Amino acid sequence: MSHVSCPITRRGFLQAGLAAGLAGPTFAAGQKQSRRQAAQADAVIFVWLPGGVAQADTWDPKQHTPFEKGMKGSQLLGTCPTIPTTVDDLRIGAGLEQMASVMHHATVLRSLTSDVMFGAVHLKAQYRMMTGYLFPVGVKAPSMGAAVARTLGPRHPQVPPYIYLGRDIDTSDTEKQFINEYIGPGFYGPKFAPLMIPDPVRGLATLGAAAGMTTERLDRRLKMLRDVNGLADGRLRGSAKVEDYLHVMSQAREMMDSPVRQALDYTSQESAATISAYEPRIAAEEVKDKKYYFGRRFGHGLLVARRLVEAGARFVQVEYQYGAFKGFDTHEDGSTRMVELKKQVDAPLAQLIRDLDARGLLDTTLVVVATEFGRTIANQPKAGVEPIGFAERQSGDDLVIETEKMYGFHGHFSSANTLLFFGGGFKPGLVYGRTADRHPMTVVENPVSLTDVHATIYRSLGIAPDTAYVTEGRPFHVTKDGKGKPIDDLLA
């Protein structure tokens, strides 16, 4: 298994790009134009549900087999009933009634499979979903948001091209530091770092004057800064780096009054009905794990994402915050926890799609709903006992289910994962790929690789899969080794 770049067959093509001194995409300007014409979407809302969403409880349900003490794992196929959707023959898990009503906009990809068995390691799978590469790569791989931001640039000069909603800025442990790394710009550097908005409900402190400050005082400081620099030695002032630095400082100031701030001011600009439509259908007191409840953060994050796209954002990622064994990282009791989680995301997600559709934005905005890997249903003994490749071979025949906890046990499953796409030139109402109806429920039709999924997302944006940027003297591509091939069948 390779871990670093593979050869680019278009050697001459790329070398021409390097020789021309393109730090940017490796295609020449003329080619860039023609490639861009293929673009459907000019903005992305990437809904990121890390933890491993149980596909069988959501987008790829199987036959519902209610709990019976002593049942075999192989008899247990689905832990939730299924419901019909607005697409004929497409059924999804109960609890997603709102989503069922918008599925005619969706492309359901049920056959994302992985040649890498991630076993117990979420972060490796998340890293790969975010960057397209398998950790460790040997360089700091940039995330998809950074690659889109760098390749397409901002849509609006005062709106950062990559904005990240719903994740705490917290570096108190190494796991969180790791996550910050792979949602970040990697070797692209700080110019392509995401603007982090941890909680849209609270807004963003840095867009208003800091605590105890007024905008007047802030502007006085900036005037002082300009004066200080203006009086500094001309040999320093004339530096392009210094000019860029001060320019970026002014940009930041302008950003404070920018459409981003307006977008965050949704409470005064959206109707109560709209805001409420984006809220989870579960109250704090109903949640079992009181310590892991983020209230309206995710739902309002989607609303703000829509407003940011309207304001000119390029790539907005909205996370339902990951925590080990929290949120979508269901193990024991997975089926009951999924009931709660569906209440958290069903209404806001559906409302986002309805909203984008009503505003005519769905053609030019791609919404992706993704998680790092799928989940098994009760074919593993318990959490932590998930040897690599184990789940992929299990029939469940050896497992006797004695308790409801075990009935709802959802282990990690690298072999099948479901992703949803809305708009952006994806084929609406399409269900692509199929997983087996019996354990181990691996992909049996049209398997696709993550590299090709990335290429398809990039195609929707008009970005060639072999777009590359140079680091340490070599090109580094936006899809793994530049080899991604868009899956034409997914695109209209």
Added chain:
Amino acid sequence: MLRYSSILLVLAAWGVRAGAAAAAEPASPRRSGPAGVVDSEQRLIERRAEQLKKLPRPPSPPDFELPRSTKAPAVLGPIDRFIYTSWAAAQLAEAAKPPALCDDATFCRRVHLDLIGVIPTVVELNRFLADSSPRKREKLIDKLLARDADYAAHWTVFWEDALASQSVLSQGGIPTRGNYREWIFGSLKENRPYDLMVAELIDPTMPRRHRAVTEDLFGVKYNIEYVRNEDHTVTLQTAANIGQVFLGTSMKCASCHDHFDHPEWTQQRFVGFASMFAPDDLKLIRCDVDLGRTVPARFPFELPRVSETQAIPTDLDGRLHVAARMITDPCNGRFAQTIVNRLWKRYLGLGLIEPVDDFRVDRPASHPDLLAWLAYDFVEHGCDLKHAIRQILNSRTYQHRYDFAIEDHYDVGADTAARYFRSPALRRLTAEQQLDSLRVVLIGKLDPQERCYLDARATALMRALGRPDSRNEISTSRPDDFGAVSALELLNGPELHGLIEEATLQIKPAVRHDPRRLVDQLYLAALSRHATNDEKKRGADWFGDDESLDEASRDLLWALLCSPEFQYLQ
């Protein structure tokens, strides 16, 4: 969120606080190693000297006469003679009229940031400015190099990045490369010969062989090998890291195919190198396809003067021993050239070879003779990092005034542009340099235990200043560009704002009624120089009545800390 435990901005009280101003413990005498160890290390040292004899001496520094009008120090050192001669060859005006040196205050700040990673205190600055000795710059360089703990602390950041040092055993369930911090700090504090340091990482037969002692989440300690070879992939990564960090050669791209952009590097050549770090010869796997053959261990560079080239042992320890010997051998010119080139880049802003991680035959050094001379001089002096640093910092070339008009640039897309080093290239301070310097500005001193590099977090402010979120990949450089998201953090982030607002301002009555003096003192504290008359005049306009004095002082302080003059090292 970054918070300093106590912040005290003392204005006009520097003299009184002189005792607290020294930023670190005084130099301690060099310790000798444990008994028995010295002898076997001695063998490597002797070998270094013997091998060096086999090498032809590098070109001597050419003769170059400065015009008589040049101000002191008008004596050119060896480095300058290489550099200045290249100006004459390129018919640059500076050959006849050398660029000015930076002034004393700038030098003092530059050399503090470069050697100990933090700006001088006002006391240190004033002491230097008051020194009338003609050799005071040289003395200051020696004095700072002798502050061994501060010197080591500053370098630790670089080597932690380069070795991907991590304080924990695994990160998100993925094994790390281990915690090298104490070893790096200790080795640099002791000024261990560089070749011994590298050998200690690789060669299991070294008496002070180092394994990273790393804790898991429960505090249980483990030893982690620097050379990891538990599977094909990590072995290749180890080899690629060694190639990049210690041999300045980017080989990664050749790990699963012939290097796309680098015809020197066939996959065969790289995998042969990687086999030196594995118990068995590695398979040739081309882009996931096993080609069904193995590649014998082979050093990737021809080293006719090195006897080990002929017979690579078949056992792992033997291989690692030989690998370390060949990597560090004086006859393997890349080893010394890579590190002196890194030093050059660190202090001049750009390498003699760029990129510093990617030496290639088609990318000659800007000054090949100088690079060869520096490398030879480094080895001849026992691979003594401080010696090489002293050589560079005592040169006129290092001490030139910064001037954007004649500074060099490196662009990946136009890597043939000449580099002359008439001015250092402007360098952005690292997050650690900035935050440690901020302490000196706001508190007047830096407690060695409170240096930024010891802080395990990467707060929003640290990241805005370029600290990586995580060291899960090796890196030999920090980004020196700046984005709007980072700017927002400086402009309005709660961390920097809090640090400035929480600082205790002690403005003496005499200064309170003399805004020009107040401005001057703020400049001195933040920028290590007196304000000019224009600056005092303009600054005084910002100060109104007594009530707003405190606020205006903090605002000016913010402006000074966010000014390019603070953010960049010139």
